[in-house]
Amino acid sequence: MKTFNVPVIYRSPLISAIKQQRKQQDRMKKDFTPTLLDFGPIRIQLARHFGFCYGVENAIEIAFRTVEENEGKRIFLLSEMIHNPQVNNDLLSRGVQFLMDTSGRQQIPWETLTADDIVIIPAFGTTLEIEAKLEAIGITPLQYNTTCPFVERVWNKAEQIAGKDYTVIVHGKPKHEETRATFSHSRHHTPTVVVKDMDQTHRLAAYILGTAPAEQFYEEFKGQYSEGFDVHQHLQRVGVVNQTTMLASETQAIADYIRQAIQQRYQLADEQVPERFADTRDTLCYATNDNQTAVTGMLEVPADLAIVVGGYNSSNTSHLVELCEEKLPTYFISSEEKLLSASELLHWDFHHHQELHSLQFLPAKEPVTILLTSGASCPDAIVEGVIRKLLSFYGLAHKVDEAVALFN
Template structure:
């Protein structure tokens, strides 16, 4: 796989050494057991896969190269390039400006842009409507495009099945930048509807089966369907694609559920299923799969708590937190600074969108065992920082350097 020129400030000698050793031992990435870092009084189980994915490194390389190659020019990002505050703040510090926030609210008027300005498309991609707006302003919309190739693969699959007269069902968060972009590209080719979870998939299934009155569809899925969507006509043939950062198991469960609804509604034989339901399994992102599988592998080990590092508006990170929360006390932090002391940790409750302070999070057990992972947009340097901060509470921080020399 291609390697990228990512600023050294995001790299970590410790994490790189660990990842390189695991890669050498497991080239096919079949082993999802964590790496044990045993420091005596504290034991850290580090997930097999975590941190920057292909799409994030691609976006970072393009964005920083664009800044370096265009001194003196005004450079804008449509919105946050990735969902990590450290990377976005580094770009802001270098003079890049955001045109919108992550919800799509305008921060800088379109009318203020000039044809010579540079506009970078974030890793989530953007809508066809925004591409047209940029073109109308004399700005080539895709000249500085950091859209993740795996997001574009979802768009291509949506267009492919749309051209075969399937309606596209997008599993995603309706307000997320990636889902908004995927919806825009999909609805250009075929009727499209967004479902955010299994509950909404079940509701959609009731429209497919006729259990729900078609006249209520536009109310139930308000703001989540293409214009003129007719459930009586447009739910005859369907396929499911996803926002690439969703829980892979949930996407698969939704696809399996809709598939079964189609079988039951239309009394399909196994051979006839493709006539009504498109196979779209290849839209699941490899990094999402690997990182989530690594967390599941990590959770098989006995531990006292889990720490997940990443931006608080990161979808893929929040799903790693969800998985950990099912088994252990879990703390979602954005940086090592959130580890206030051995007694206090400041962490994000993404369910209620608030930051909490918890005391006595490091149990009185000796040794204490901590599961540690991070989201796909989190720099490895932050994970090393978390490890070193934890070790400092036990007076063994120097042992991190010893591990590097031993690997």
């Protein structure tokens, strides 16, 4: 796989050494057991896969190279390039400006842009409507394009099944930048509707089955369906794609549920199902799959708590938290700065969108075993920072440098 020129400030000697050793030992990626870092009174079980993915590294390389090669020019990002505060702040410190926030609210008016300005498309991609706005200004929209190839693969899949007259159902968070982009690209080719979770899937299935009055659909799914969507006509042949960072098991369950509804509605034998339900297979990216599977493997190891590191608005990170929360106390932090002391920390409750202040998160026992992972947009340097901070509570921060030698 291609390697990228990512700023060294995001790298970690320890994490790089561990990942390289695990890769050499398991080139086929069949071993999802965690890596044990045994420091005596504290033991850290590090997930097999975590951190920067292909799409994130690609985006970082393009964005930083764009800044370096265009000194003196005004450079804008449509919104956050990835959902990691450190990376976005580094770009802001280099003079890059955000045109919109992550919800799509305008920060800088379009009319202030000129054809001489540079606009970087973030890793999530963007809508066809925004591409048209940029072209109207005289800016080539895809000249500085960091859209993840796996996001583009979803767009291609939607276009492919649209060509066979299927309606596209997108499993994603309706307000997320990637889902907005996928919805825009898909609805250009075929009727499209977004479902955010299994509850909405149950409701959509009721319209497929004809057990819910069609007129309710338009209010219930307001803002989540394409213009001209006809409940009676456009739910007869469907295919499911997704926001690439969703929980894999949920996407599969949603596709299975829709498939069953279609089969029931039209009384289809198994071999007839493809006539009305497209084979989209899995449109999650490889990193989302690997990271979620690695968490599942990590959770098989006995532990006292889990720490998940990443941006608080990161979808893929929140799903790792979700998996961990099912098994043991889990703390979602954005960096080592959230670890205030051995007895207190600040952490994010993504269910209620609030930062919590918790006490006694480390149990009074030895050894303490901690499961540790991070999202696909989190630099390895931050994960190492978390390890160092945890070790400092035991007077063992110097052991990190010794650990590097063990894996080299």
